Amino acid sequence: MTASLWTSDELVKATRGTLHGPAFEITDLVIDSRKVTPGCLFVALPGERVDGHDYVGTALQSGAAAALVSRVPNGLNGDAPLLLVEDVLAGLWDIAKAARARSSATVLAVTGSVGKTGTKDSLAAALSVFGSVHASAGNLNNHIGAPLSLSRLPRDAEYAVLELGMNHIGEISDLTRLVRPDLAIITNVEETHIGHFRDLEQIAEAKSEIFEGLEKDNGLAVLNRDNAHFYFCADKAEATGARIVSFGRSEDADVRLIGAECGSDGSNIVVRVDGRQLVYRIDGIGMHWAFNSVGVLACIHALGLDLNKASRAIRDVTAKAGRGRQEEIAFGEDGLLLIDESYNASPASVTAALEVLSMTKPKGQGRRIAILGDMLELGERSDFLHLDLLAKVCASADLVFTVGPMMDRMGRNLPPMLSGGHGATADEIVSQVIDTLGEGDVVLVKGSLGMAMAPIVGAIRDIANSNQMTPPSAAYGG
Structure with missing residues (x-):
């Protein structure tokens, strides 16, 4: 049995809240009803688009031991296990303070x-x-x-x-x-x-x-x-x-x-x-x-x-999905190597990712392919910082696809032989990327989270499950 993380008495004391329903013990806290685990506390945070209170019933049905709420949601049983506080986020901070204190x-x-x-x-x-x-x-x-x-x-x-x-x-x-x-x-x-x-x-x-x-x-x-x-x-x-x-x-x-x-x-x-x-x-x-x-x-x-x-x-600690994890994708005899950097991007992290791409040797006649989305939140220096990547991109990749207006500016300055294509969004360029890939390619996908590069990563992973995909002859061109 998983050890108790908090009792309801401890949580009431930490948050100065009110217990609704029976006493409980929890083994974890979650803020997403889709990630509820048996015995957890569901923290019903209100948001701009969704309100966690609307998912309390679902969370309890999925095994949550209780929910942290600022009101009793409609449709719940009268004895539903709830911890009532004035403000849910403030209540979460109060629990955190108590955790540090003990x-x-x-x-x-x-x-x-x-x-x-x-x-x-x-x-x-x-x-x-x-x-x-x-x-x-x-x-x-x-x-x-x-x-x-x-x-x-x-x-x-x-x-x-x-x-x-x-x-x-x-x-x-x-x-x-x-x-x-x-x-x-x-x-x-x-x-x-x-x-x-x-x-x-x-x-x-x-x-x-x-x-x-x-x-x-x-x-x-x-x-x-x-x-x-x-x-x-x-x-x-x-x-x-x-x-x-x-x-x-x-x-x-x-x-x-x-x-x-x-x-x-x-x-x-x-x-x-x-x-x-x-x-x-x-x-x-x-x-x-x-x-x-x-x-x-x-x-x-x-x-x-x-x-x-x-x-x-620390030897075997490696990058996680979206942060540089390398994945072998079944595709023909030589396969593909996907470098998934789709979670975020900054000038320093793009430079580091390009260095990894440059040191990774393709198999057979494969190429190094970079698929680069805009780096966001760079303000008035954005144009300069994107163009500043040009030399690094040219030195690291055999073929480059770009996503977003800032990377488009950089991409327009690439030598024609390196230019693979451009899309305003990742969705626009997915099919072009997939049609271009060949056996042995090493493929880097990198972009800020707001550029939503994940569809490209997902499509490359799906190649392994496709029976229709065959290597394009372009992969073997001179």
């Missing part, structure tokens, strides 16, 4: 322009050899996801790794004061979401809010020594009395990257810490994975834990 876990908070989720997953793997670990699921890192992740913190966890994200000033400040981390890491400061900010320094300021939640004079701050905003972030951390541990290629880094041999099946990495060398291997593909692993080991070093054990534990 926990003796060492809490690590992760933020950065890129690499947050991979770093979080690797940290969870590294810490697992030292004790029980709770980590944010997926990228639950905003004003809903972060308190949800914290509310799920088991009472006996020894470590917690929580991802904190933002796209406006002040957002991380609220989240870190909720999480109250013992250690906070900023993976990097890049131009992601720069359309919402004055400049890069303001992004650094927003990321540095993460230090506001550290206990005064007793926190740990892990920073990228190679980043242009290292000193800015370090000043913010030092203002809280935090001890700084740095990582990177710089000779001044506490955990220094000496070398990395990156290939299509992973990376061999050498770091130097306290005058000693550590050699390890990871299965994550690309220099960005190698570099992020050094940041992970810097966190382990800051906590005074065994780096050898941690380096072995």
Whole structure:
């Protein structure tokens, strides 16, 4: 039987709510009625398009132990198990506060322009050899996801790794004061979401809010020594009395990257810490994975834990769907290799994805194909940042498809032999992409979440299930 996460008495006390119906115990919290598990608490959040209260009955029928609500929904039995609060989101935050207050876990908070989720997953793997670990699921890192992740913190966890994200000033400040981390890491400061900010320094300021939640004079701050905003972030951390541990290629880094041999099946990495060398291997593909692993080991070093054990534990952490996962697709004798980067895109992450594409060798007569959607939220620099990718795209791909107006501008400057086609939306170009693919191709799909690149990924996966698909002769052209 799954251990109880919260009792109804504890939740009533945490939220100052009112119990409706019988007492209950829960094993999890969910905000999506389609993801209800037996014994969970369904958090009926109101939204712009849908109201969770409309799905309480469905959630209870699917096995939810109770629901967190601000009103009793119509059509429920009189004894339906409910926790009534004035505001559901505020109630979720109250549960998160209670979870943090009762926990003796060492809490690590992760933020950065890129690499947050991979770093979080690797940290969870590294810490697992030292004790029980709770980590944010997926990228639950905003004003809903972060308190949800914290509310799920088991009472006996020894470590917690929580991802904190933002796209406006002040957002991380609220989240870190909720999480109250013992250690906070900023993976990097890049131009992601720069359309919402004055400049890069303001992004650094927003990321540095993460230090506001550290206990005064007793926190740990892990920073990228190679980043242009290292000193800015370090000043913010030092203002809280935090001890700084740095990582990177710089000779001044506490955990220094000496070398990395990156290939299509992973990376061999050498770091130097306290005058000693550590050699390890990871299965994550690309220099960005190698570099992020050094940041992970810097966190382990800051906590005074065994780096050898941690380096072995992170070996098999790899990219997830939408974030660089590589999938072999059955197609003829040589198949296809899909690099699924469809979840999001920024100048730094597109550059990293193109580097992975360039190092991945196609089979037979296959080609490297890049399908690139717009990078959103870049503001007035959007046009420049898209055009700035041109040289990298030309050096990495044999054929390029573009989606969206900004990538169209870049695509119009490609040499004709590299231009595969363009669509205003992903749906417009799916059939053209599929008709062009050939055996042995390596296919990168990359774009911001708002560009909805998933239909292209889904269509490529469906090739394996199609009996009609045959390799086009174009795949074997000169």
